[in-house]
Amino acid sequence: MENIKEDRRIRRTKKLLKHALAQLMDEKEFKDITVKDITERADLNRGTFYLHYTDTYDILNKIENEILENIQNMINQDMEKTDMTDSDSVPALKPIAEYIMDNADICRCLINNKASVDFIDKFQNLIYVNCSDIIKRRHNVKNTTRNEYYFSFITLGIIGMVKKWLETQPMASPDEIVFLVEQIMTYSSAVLK
Amino acid sequence: MENIKEDRRIRRTKKLLKHALAQLMDEKEFKDITVKDITERADLNRGTFYLHYTDTYDILNKIENEILENIQNMINQDMEKTDMTDSDSVPALKPIAEYIMDNADICRCLINNKASVDFIDKFQNLIYVNCSDIIKRRHNVKNTTRNEYYFSFITLGIIGMVKKWLETQPMASPDEIVFLVEQIMTYSSAVLK
DNA sequence: GCAATAATCAACATTATGTTTATTATTATC
DNA sequence: GATAATAATAAACATAATGTTGATTATTGC
Numbered sequence: 263m264e265n266i267k268e269d270r271r272i273r274r275t276k277k278l279l280k281h282a283l284a285q286l287m288d289e290k291e292f293k294d295i296t297v298k299d300i301t302e303r304a305d306l307n308r309g310t311f312y313l314h315y316t317d318t319y320d321i322l323n324k325i326e327n328e329i330l331e332n333i334q335n336m337i338n339q340d341m342e343k344t345d346m347t348d349s350d351s352v353p354a355l356k357p358i359a360e361y362i363m364d365n366a367d368i369c370r371c372l373i374n375n376k377a378s379v380d381f382i383d384k385f386q387n388l389i390y391v392n393c394s395d396i397i398k399r400r401h402n403v404k405n406t407t408r409n410e411y412y413f414s415f416i417t418l419g420i421i422g423m424v425k426k427w428l429e430t431q432p433m434a435s436p437d438e439i440v441f442l443v444e445q446i447m448t449y450s451s452a453v454l455k
Numbered sequence: 456m457e458n459i460k461e462d463r464r465i466r467r468t469k470k471l472l473k474h475a476l477a478q479l480m481d482e483k484e485f486k487d488i489t490v491k492d493i494t495e496r497a498d499l500n501r502g503t504f505y506l507h508y509t510d511t512y513d514i515l516n517k518i519e520n521e522i523l524e525n526i527q528n529m530i531n532q533d534m535e536k537t538d539m540t541d542s543d544s545v546p547a548l549k550p551i552a553e554y555i556m557d558n559a560d561i562c563r564c565l566i567n568n569k570a571s572v573d574f575i576d577k578f579q580n581l582i583y584v585n586c587s588d589i590i591k592r593r594h595n596v597k598n599t600t601r602n603e604y605y606f607s608f609i610t611l612g613i614i615g616m617v618k619k620w621l622e623t624q625p626m627a628s629p630d631e632i633v634f635l636v637e638q639i640m641t642y643s644s645a646v647l648k
Numbered sequence: 649g650c651a652a653t654a655a656t657c658a659a660c661a662t663t664a665t666g667t668t669t670a671t672t673a674t675t676a677t678c
Numbered sequence: 679g680a681t682a683a684t685a686a687t688a689a690a691c692a693t694a695a696t697g698t699t700g701a702t703t704a705t706t707g708c
Contacts, residue, residue: 309699411620463674490666
């Protein structure tokens, strides 16, 4: 997805800009953050920003996509290893929960972001795409409109739980959340037909 | 909440501005909508906008709050009528679903809005505040951290379902959605302790 | 070391914002 | 229907952010 070898200066600049934005999002709403704010915080020239991003929404979008790509990669790795037919747990959940825990600050500001692009939408879609097939196969469930509604319920519900997790200080351990998510998935799949 | 008698000109102006914004949100992302866009569409002077709202986020916020206030009022009315201890259904759901159906265009653009304030957050909070007490009493459930996680799951999950409902054309009838929501609430409450 | 290129700096035109003042049009109320 | 109150208009303004350009300096990969 990314160029394997970007110039060191580019890597440094992008990292500085992203860190600056994450800092600022902790301090004020995204909509009130300007390109000038970001470059001043990163101690870079304003023009430099435009060498890499078109506007503030572009850089935010790219931060979001990186996080979600990392999570998707964990799922893909897990898919190869796992025989889906026998186990009832989802092995990818543990590394994902640990990843979210490790990146709690950035995940929290993305998921709580009041004025921006659609991190939650993209996250829900990721869960939807990766889970619906697995669940359907496991529980021998059909593609009905009714079940589509329930999937929308479950997938956004899981994000609600993760959101709560990130908001509750001190945060529970990844293992605890994995347990709760698996439990809720088991219970909820009972509504599917 | 609102002044009982606003000048007719003010009522007209506010209505024109709100309709113009709703129209524009169907055409492009909220973040790209300017005050000029709104007043041009409403065929009003740009200065007039500032007589009533501070910026685009302010008017959006007020549209959101109106919708949610109307829903809250339905719940309040229902609370007075209902004896909570015996029934297992939630009578407010039907009028709420009908209200959402009647205002599907505006609700859809608020719930799908990619770049704005927090309609979904506020909506989730409304459900949370109004449902948690009822459910806790009904199922004799305690205030544990674990249950808080589940409430976050259920409340955002319901919004996921409503979102799906609004996206699916042609929309299902309010009665169908009420049935699904009640079913999911019954099933889900099984995870509470 | 050197060619390539990223970052800086200063300057610029463009656009949106938010405010002000004087003027016109509409309203509520008597 | 006349009138005082006030909402909407129009034009002008300062301010600030945006996005771009061209020349210069600094860093990088090889």
